[in-house]
Amino acid sequence: MALTKELAGFVGSLRFGDVPPAALPFIRSAFTDCFATLVAGRVSEPARILRETLDPPPGESRLFVDQGTARAPEAAWLNATAAHALDFDDAAQKGHLSAVLVPAILAEADACDADGRAMATAYAAGYETWAELLRREPGLYHNHSWHPTGVFGPLAAAAACASLRGLDARHTAHALGMAASRSGGVIANFGSMTKPLHAGIAAHAGVMAARLAQRGFTASPDALEGSKGLMRGISPEGRVDVDSPVLAGRDWKLPRDGVNIKKYPVCFATHRALDGILDILAEQVVPAGDVKRIAVTISRRNKSTLRFDAPQDRLQAKFSMQFAMASAIVAHRCGLQELDDALVQRADVRELMRAVEVIPTDEEAGDRAGEAPVDVVQLQLQDGRTLRREVDYVRGGPERPLLPGELFAKFESCLQAGGLAADARPLFNALMAVDELPGTRALYALAESREIHP
Template sequence: MLDITRQAAEFVAAIKPPDLPQRCIEAARIGIVDCVGVMIAGAAEEPVRIVAAMLAATTQNDGAPEIPGGRNLVASDAALVNGVAAHVLDYDDVALAGHPSAVLVPAILAEGWTLDASGAEAIAAYVAGYELWAQLAALEPGHLHERGFHPTAVMGTLATAAACARLHGLDAEKTGHAIAIGASLASGLVANFGTMTKSLHAGRTAQSGVLAARLAAQGFTASPDVLEHRTGFLRAHSPSGTPDIEHGTIDLGANWRLADLGINVKRYPTCYATHRSIDAMLGLVAAHGLKAQDVREIRVHTGRTQKLMLRNANPQTGLEAKFSMEFAMAAALIAGRVGLAELTDGFVLRDDVRAAIGKVRCTTTDEVMPGDQPFAPDDRVSVVLASGDVLEHAPVVHAKGSWTMPLTREELRDKFLDCATRVFDNAQSARLFDQLWRLDALKSLRELELTSHASRS
């Protein structure tokens, strides 16, 4: 049997900023930049306000800020509320069949702020958490979504525990305990997609990472073989029932999966399972000047697991619409875009949108592309016109913004500024982007302009 827990803990405890491949640093930077922007934009949403209202401010000097409001919170509470904000718009990046930045970044910023960590240490913590998550995912041939588990809240809890352990500088033994504590805090259900609770998954996962590392730092113990034991994490959460515990490969530090799999930045604030089809539908709308009255039917061919995530064929709210292929196609046709302005209850319930939703027909395939996403090899969209003619878009394998087709620095900056200027003025938003872009050179996370000037005056 593989000694997975020990080897993982040794890797996390030993990782240092100079060890990191440049490609990993670049990916971590992109994930952190994008997540902070989305977090700022999401902070005013109702789920975030509800969670924040339950948390008391602290007068202790070792707290961390609620972003962007600036209230001083204990680190675990800051990770919770900022994690909900990072995920509530479903605009945060995607990798490993989940949302690594939405859990890693809130935990790292909260605990790193408290510990006065440097930007380079924050990046190392991000890489450590991502690599652990990716290594464990590589040992499981099945897909967690199929069993009803949200990977962000399951694998992510171990990743945040590892990241926070790295920030604390815990030795391998205590890091193993932190990971094992996190293993017992992991949970989150796909059935709650399209509700406020999905964003709570991210907040609780970030909070659990802070808690697990702090407990381990104080001498709290857990099982040293929690990952590989026959009643442990990998078997308990295995959708296939056959995780490769006996003969799998543990190559942490040799095979840098972050450099290979990277981060997929979202261009639309909807479930990533819709993005390739949105690219295709918007392409058809733009190329042919399509209007709603021109279209009799919209046909989408996608993956079975993708459609499983997209559980709302007839959404009634903006939250539900984030998990609806039917809505995504309707918004692309009616508005010619799928943005934050379209993800509102009012837009979802418009008569023309409802009519367009009714024109969408989805079919699925069981085929899955290689890689870290449980998606079909491609998404295919065609439109049947009122005349009976059919327009077909070429199959879409990679969404724009993916690691294979990445956004440029300027495109990423544009998204960041669009998000951040919902709270900050243009000048502060631009400065914060530049700070985050050069994060590995920042001496202290406390230098980041993460809160509004009004809250600091």
């Protein structure tokens, strides 16, 4: 089976009318949430250092790092890194799909003068490309050191940009083949500035692959499925399926799997446990001094992803269940304000972190590879009582979507964190109807209603 060719055929023929209506709410939420996290992340150290290092000349695409412009590849690189810098962007298909796709799409939409329908179609093309490749591997990439954001992000971004540029199947296949040689990203870099760079590199790679393919740059026709191709090369267990027909466009994943809007700016592996402990604390006041032990049961895959039992700074704290639980108890939340080096080093927080035990389970949910059927939080108190919660689906996911107003509250707080003084409501409304926009200029006009002050 010619996987590369068939997948390129899906991308090359996709039109807005082919996108299931049930997918559109997820696409709108993804653009809205990613734009917010991009603005919040633009004042982060990774975004600042990358901007100063690249120092790109002005171009056709908008930079939200400082409201300047750059050529589309550099704009996608910078904006995607900023979008993932705080780990507050949505999660889907075992990675951070929107932090790659949305910046790449916005950058190329600027260059192509594409409208909202084209942008929504491009997102669908990228999402389904990522999902199609992910479904073929029975093993877990996280267990084999691979970060799916860095591995599948270049291919998804290449598909999205090929769609925006109207590439036919032949040219799209070359774009996918080039993107396959840009795949990478290791779990070992979690907790460092390089993790958000995975998203930035992926977005840049996708933009470049589509542009090169359009000009006649070629790649191997079996770059994905060949005996020396990407899918076999990265397979954790050597059991990847490269022979079955492509389901993209026939069995749509986006309307079913959707996106998980993150309530907390920490690794997604902590979120169900955070939901559980915050539910406990909402019902009962628990002073830190009353806590004897906090036992959290999660999947073995998620435990291995949370690499830091005793984090030393805010970057490591994002990948620490110990910090997530301690933050919830001392601050009754785990938000952007809590991701602070001073809080991570505070004596009472460190004492609470030592009271957290993370217990792995090998039991898996049938519909969610790598996830336990439930995450369990047990809060043992000094007086002998144990408060317990089991959480099956995370808040912000398709099964338990955010409550009315919660997405806007996150959007508004992210704009404030990033120093964007524009009126949040009109900008939010425009993004929540992204497929109806006449183009990116209408969006940027709302973002420029007042100046950005980093």
